[in-house]
Amino acid sequence: MSPKKDSYDCVVLGAGPAGCAAAALVAKEGFSTLLVEREQLPREHVGESLMPESYWTFEKLGVLPKLEASRYAKKVGVQFVDASGRESKPFFFRSHFDHPSSETWHVERADFDQMLFDNATEKGAECVQRTRVLEVLFDGDRATGVRLKAADGERTVSSRVVVDATGQSSLIANRLGLKQMNPDLKKAGIWRHYRGGERDESGGGVKTIISHTRDQKCWFWYIPQFNDIVSVGCVGDSDYLLKGRGTPAEVFDQELSNCPGVTEYLTGAEAMDDLAVAKEFSYTTKQAAGPGWTLVGDAWGFIDPVYSSGVYFAMKSADMASECVVDALRADDCSAERLGAWAPTFAEGTKWVRKLVNAFYSGSFRVGKFVQEHPQHAGPLTDLLVGKMFSPEMPALFADLDPWLERAKAMDAMDDDEPVAAMA
Incomplete structure (x- = not known):
């Protein structure tokens, strides 16, 4: 469907969590806003574990009542499992901060994205689907609009601001040469869903489980969702996972058999026919905005799935960027x-x-030992797992963690007989 008008205050490209949030927050301030999505919603996407700090953006968007009434599995914490299958003590978020914002959800992205898309419409944005962005238009270095293609033909739309929320497609960043891959995190992921996996609800809800394989070349996520479904994914170096070891399905099964922390959870579970692959997903951009444009969500950058920060970063960046868009338009x-x-x-x-994330991949990060030696950092470390990344306590945490990791690496190098129990 083509847009109804030829000109808007703001055009948002991409209807993932970042794009839907940005469109809703700009539109509700009274500015004409167009949200453009290439595909037809709902669309399939791997199940997501949210960070609890997403609560505040959800509150701002007005979708908390829908989430609280939803069928999504409630996420109450995170647990790490080392290479031998030994489980860490769970991090239950509410025991650290007793507030509704300390618990969140494991969501089905197809349903979740549709909810956010509908909310953008309710907030006053014009939302179109099955509409491709052929080109972001520039006058010199200033973005001036977009050229679109829908089923009924091509259309040029002008805009005072273009918000790029196109995810890893990163239309503006790729056009302007702003994207920078992280050479230290050239990872790949292979994932699928299972029906009938184990669900530990001992803390009043489910936990995200992060588990290393025996040789620590990969790690798995285990995310229980609603309707007896579990999202299970394997992450490792891209070359190791995807080159010369067979099909992705074969590699996934090989790594799963090497991960005692997950295989026992899947005893008797049924694998679903939805295997998917992504590779080399860690990157940043040289700049987040230019004249008439700004990047949000994965179009701005992506770190790694290990701490479930993707959707939170997407929505938080859209939240913060939308305030600047509204300020600029006014x-x-x-x-x-x-x-x-x-x-x-x-x-x-x-x-x-x-x-x-870098500490996790160092192979020497043992949460239990670090907190035992530095108990004053138990709270700040939980804050970071919750998503409170703007806490003033973060510099002090890493002032102790960085040298601690260097000592741990040195000790591991001296004692090859002691297994590395990352995150245990």
Whole structure:
């Protein structure tokens, strides 16, 4: 379906969580907003585990009542399993901060994205599907609109601001050469869903489980969802997973057999026919905004799935960027400085999650031992797992964690007989 008008205050490209959030938040402030989606919703997508701090953006969007009444599995914590199958003590978020924002959900993305898309419509955005973005239009370095193609033909739409929420397609970043792959996190993921996997609800809900394989070349996520469905994914170096070892399904099964922390949960479970693959997904962009445009969500960057930060980062970046878009439109100043004012604060916060991801892949991070030696950091570490990446306690946490990791690496190198129990 083609847009109804030729000109808008804001055009948002992509109707994932970031795009839907940005469109809703700009539209509800009274600005004409067009949300463009290439596919037809609902669309299939791997099940997601949310970070609890998403609560505040959900509240701002007005969708908390829908989430609270939904069928989604309630996420109450996270648990890590080492290479031998030994489980860490669960991190139950509410025991750290007793507030509704300390618990969240494991969502089915097809249904979740549809809810956010409908909410953008309810907030006043014009939302079109099955409409391709052929080109983002520029006048010099300023974005001025988009050229679209729908079933009824091509259409050029002008806009004061273009918000790129096209995910890893990153239309503007790729056009302007802004995308930078992270050479230290060239990972790949293979995942599928199962029916009938074990569900531990001892904490009042389900947990995300992160489990290493025996040789620690890969790790698995285990995310119980509603309707007796579990999302199970394997992540490892891209070359190791996807080159010369057979089909993705064969590699997935090989790695699963090497992961005692997950195989026992899947005893008697039925694998569903929905295997999917993604590779080399960790990247950043050189800049988050320019004259007349800004990037949000995965179009801005993506770190790694290990701490379930993807949807939270997408929605938080859209939340912060939308405030700048509204400010720029009100001031009639859609400069790079005004549209990108959110980015330094956001980048500073995501830096700490990136550092925690690097700690995870170091092979030497043992949460239990670190917290035992530095009990003052148990709270800040849980804060980071919850998504409180803007906490003023983060610098002090890493001032101790970074040298601790260096000592742990040195000890591991000296004692080859001691198994590395990452995150145990």
